[in-house]
Amino acid sequence: MWEKAYTGEVIAAVLKAVRDPNENVRAVAWRVFGRIGERGATPEVIATMLEALRDGDSYDRQAACQALHGIGEKAAMPEVIAALIHTIDDKDENVRRAACATLGNIGTKAATPEVIAVLVHAMQDACTWVRNVACESVGRIEENAVTDQTITAVVDAMGDTDESVRRTAHEILAQMSENGVMSKVITVLVHMIDDKDEDVRTKACITLGNMGDKAATPEVIDTMLKAMGDENMAVVTAACIAMGNMGAKAATPVVIKAQLSAIRNGDEDIFTAATDALVNMCEKESTKDVIAAMLNAFGHSAEVVREGARRVLMKIWKEAVSSEVIVGLVHAMEDEDEDVRTSAYLTLGNMGENAATPEVIATMLKAMGDVDWFKRKAACEALGSIGENVATPEVIAALVYAMGDDEESVCISACSTLGSMGEKAATSEVIATMLREMRDGGWFKRKAVCEALASIGEKVVTPEVIAALIHTMEDKDESIRRTACGTLGNMGTKVATPEVIAALIHVMEDEDENVRTSAYSTLGNMGEKAATPEVIATMLKAMGDGDGFNRKAACEALGSIGEKAATPEVVAALIHAMEDEDNSIRTSAYLTLGNIGERAATPEVIAALVHAIGDEDDIVRTIACISLGRMGAKAATPAIIEAQLSAISNGSMGIVRAATQVLVNMCENGSTEDVIAAVLNALRDPDQLVRAGARGALFKVGWKAATPEVIAAMLETMQDGDLYDRGAACEALGRIGEKAVTPEVIAAMLHCIRDDDAGLLFAARQGLVEISKNGAKLDVIGGILKTMRDEDWWYCKKLFKVLEEMVEEAATPDVIAMLLDWVPDDLFSASEVRRKYLKEMLYGCTRKFHIGADLIEKIHSFIAHDAYFDSDVISIEHLLSVYIHSGDSAWLPLIFTLGLLNGMALTVVHGGIKIHKGGEAQDIDVTDRSLIDRLMEVFKVEKIKMMNQLVVYDG
Template identity: 25%
Template sequence: MQKLTKQINDSNVEIRIEAVVKLKGRKQLSCIPMLLKAMGDVSWRVRKAAVDILFEDYSVEQYIEGLIQLLYIEDNAGARNSAIEALIRLKKKATVFLVDAFKTPNKDVRKFIIDVLGEQMDPRSLQLMLDALRDEDENVRATAVEHLGKRGEPSVVNALIEILESGDLWTSYPAADALGRIGNKKAIPHLLAALKNKPLREPVLKALGLLADPSTLVHIIPFMEDTSRNIQELALKTIEIFYHKGVSADLITGEIRKILGNKAMDILIAHAWSNKREVRISSILLLGLMKDEAAYGPLLDISHEEEFSEDVRNALVFIGRDNPASLLPLFDTDNTHRKRFIGEVAEKIASPVYYDVLEKMIFDEDGHVRSIAAIGISVLNDPRVIGKLVILLTDPYEDVQEAAVDALSNLKTYLDKPKLINMLKSENPLLRKNVIRLLGKINAVESVNDLGFALKDDNIKVRKAVIEALSVIRTNEAVKYLTYALTDENPDIRISSALCLGMIKGKNVVDSLIILASDPDNSVRVAAAKSLGMLGDNKAVKPLIELLKDKSGFVVATAIEALGIIDGNEAKGAIIGMLDSGDNEIKRTAIISLGSFRNVESTLIPFLRDNDWAARIAAVRVLGRMTGADVRTELEKLLDTEEDPTVLKAVEEILRV
């Protein structure tokens, strides 16, 4: 024992942990003081091992007093934290002992005990928690209030109400918060009474917001005119919470109008320009709920601020849905930003009253306006606009073309597919490209052969569009044409078709992709390897292993990833062989890819101490998903030796320390 005592004090962490482990299974009372001492060790591994042995070899009664004594050590946070964690881990087994230990003059220990009991939520500790509300130390009282609030037990409401009305601000403040979190309506009249106490208005308003009782709005709304700007703002945020908790907008705004009258809009508009983000959001929301057209101007002015544009948009939609025509005058503007913004609002409201103004905007000089108008008018489901949207397929701006494709796809029920297919003969490559994209988007199966013929188009963008469309349609015939595209003269087309075939898991395409794996273009070989991995066919293993000799590191890394997806012993052996690569990126890829295989722990553990920090973190994350005891031990060791903060954080997250 003397030797073990000496070893537990050794400067070498490995010797200390070995000494602690040797205490396991002895089950002698003389070992308990040594284990308790080890709980104050600087190493988390030593502390954890000591706790585990105590829990496994001894009854609670044999070590609980020593565990509680660790709470008194002021100069060793590790010892205190270990004791607190151990006590929490004991759950209800510790309750009786902690209740008795609370009878101490040490205020810090009393607070620690309340923290532990608060986490355990054992009903047997409830009376002590209530008694702690009257503790002489303010920190103990506040901690008790906080934990009682978390419990959410109605049985503590009366005690919290008593504290709220006690006049002790230090505990009344968290008591109000706790009453809000518990959610018992019994607290409402007492919280309303507490509103008369200025220092308590902040926590009380927050609590009333959590309770969200509509009858209390009449008491909250007047604070929108309070002399304190902070309280005004808090009242606004509280009313916003009422709305989010399901109180009707009409009830909220009806009370605001009744109490504040014509001043309501002025108050809300003023706060909408607050320098506090959350206050502005509350005000903008309430301006929308008020459904007052007087809000249009200020809201549109705020819409220029990107941070609040979505909130303003939602507010305008709320007003506009109630009266869509009220927004029509706002379209009459030369301000491009405003036109764009109102167009987006109109799209969300989707009222037929906007058809004429949106149709006019389709030909606006601003490309963004044209795009927004195209989408906005398409959701009206009116086929009259189809001809005009087809014109936008040849717009000089690509984003407008894309919007036109999306808009026309929204109207697919009314589209004349034979007419669209005939447009593939157009001399305008923009029209051909975008009609092809549209045919794919609407899943026009009848167009597959015509799309296949378009693979001969001399315009590469048209051919790329064909690949995209065929990968959406996904019929056997579509897969056949995608396979043909693997031989296209342009590497970009070969890449696109290869990736699409892998993504849609095309049948009978493995051989073609294997041939592509020897393409002279590096990026094409990468695409071939990636697709072979996605297909998961064992037939691809040998060709992928051949790619591990490729001159391009990118190709090699992709081949490793593909082998990791396909699985199997042959693939596993090939990846293990790449761990010796002098290229750190390839080594890291191999480590990560081995994560999908079994029985690789012993292969990966040495990389926890690799010179490359990124290789170490890769090994940590892969091993962290494995459950072996050896793996956890090695990760725990890393806590004492790892110097890189990123790697250390990853280990701590996995071990949850």
């Protein structure tokens, strides 16, 4: 049927129609020309298109370009090419874009120096779309026409400000490389590396690197080596990365040496690039060479090179060639060069538990028996870094032996390593040796043993260990006394014996303030078990002490002990501490009262905390807000709510967050009405800061009580508030749900979308989406479409983002009708929005709903008269299926038009219909012959209409 449509008679009618004064008629005529293809390459048609390019308005010029694009190579006549070259300078960006696309589509005849020159020029156009299409057209040039000029232009486009242009340029260059002009591309890029402009040199290195091993020719490698010595850091970095991307082919001794030299540069980016490059070069046969070079670099005089080599080996090991790396490191541990050995130990230690191989452990054990104390120490440290996976009986025995080493640093390393092994090291031999060293060892040893016991944890809590630690808390050295206290604290509640508590009470009066603090902290870690009368009495004494350090430590310890410490005397002391002149002590007192919670919620405490919200110190005010929030229902009074609002209005961001969260917690604890009432009252306060604080609280808690007053307050904020408040109001109204669905709310959110602030834009979009989920889908979409009618393109684009997030739910007949009724005829870009949205919705809608004849006619009229609608995206097969299942003949005129526009043919065969397009055919079964008869009748009528006036539709 359709294959008979493009007759000479039809073409003559189309030629007449492109001169019609009605723009819609001309639009459809141009579309038909674009679909006719090579059959339209007649002198009359070409002459008409050239006339339009010369004398038509911008729409006709663009349409003529697109029609020539559809005709293809048959249009590649000298006069057409000349006209298109001229059109690339058109004042209308859409015309320029269409001209570029057409030149790229009409084949090799257009690959002249003049065409290439104008396309390269167009790649610098101010319009992103024009640059992108020009780049694509350059990519279509045959390989024998690719010049240095085109390659350079594409490389330049890879640095375009627009992501789509950059992506296209990358694809075009890759395509050029695959089409037999690789050597030409490489030659141009190699020459660019000698350019005086550093950006050009950098770009050339990056581009060669993106080609991977295909670019790893001797010439390129030599050029890259030169670039690695460039004075510009960006060029050096790009060259290092490029070498790495070339992989094993670039892994020559000279290149590896150059990468190591680059590591010495000192620049962090170059260091990372060079080490990554060395890792990337490790492919099969090159791995051993790189590993050998890195192990050799362990002996380099510069630490930065040794660090780089260690990093490379670590990365290689992580990427599944671990055995070769570890074998090399095991050998390096026995190297005569101390730097090599140290680097090997460090690298193995950094590998962690996965380096715990029998070979590594055996070599470490051997090193621990070496005469060189440095080897012994390094082996202990490496074992500690590897962790508990090396905690074999042999290793533990060696470490126990090392704790008695004559070299104190070896002993300390052994203790630390045993501590890192955790519970696995809690053997009787280890504990006995540690106890001996605590008794007889030097200062460093005693301290190291205490720290190791703390790391091992509860498994070493024996009466002997506790007794030793109690004894050590009387050591003459204050740092050891402090460490012993800390060790007991790390052991938790298991050591909270009367003896330990008594010893800690004694230490709380130590002459050294750090020791005293450690004792307080340890008692706090014991929790409720430390809440003895003696401990509390000592704490109270400390809180009345003249030493501020003691007062603060006592407050913090009481807070850690918790509710058990909430005696009237303690609460009174904490209230007194809240008036201390030292900010840190006041803060500790507030925190402690907050930790104690409701048991401390006396009128005096609450009054003191409310007063503290006005403290001059931000941290004090923040902690006071938080502590009030922990007082439970007793703190949910109007006075406290008012105090929190005051804090919100006058505080820093930390105070605002803390006070707002307290109000939220109050709402969750059943005080919503009181909080909301106070917030709404504060919105009327004459103080602007108070009103601002109230708005901040309202957005956090208002959604819990969606009263008309709350919604009205939020609406007012959306109109008059600052950016943050307006965004918060959008978010809160979205959370309220159905009660917030009013025309005023929707209009206010749409107004917020107009703003350039990304945060407000996102909040308004999300608010609209949330409202639409609560039954206001049509209201939201209707509001959007109504707003878009008379607005500029950029605002329409923002609104369309909202529609995109709702497209699945919005695929209904009502929404499609609403979309079609919205006709911004004078705004091409906004029309593009409508086209895109309709395409996305139509398929889903026809699957879920029955669409009436009136709406089908609207869809048909829109598609037939919108010259830019891509009819290919609507499946004729799908619409035929809809017709066959519904029997609704209203679909047939639309199917006819789509088939005509898509250049498809339809024939009736036995048992159904066959659709032909692009040399392929698809059968559609139709069991009801009457459906086929009806289809043929409608198609005949549509053809007559087309012949009489090309296409005439109502609406």
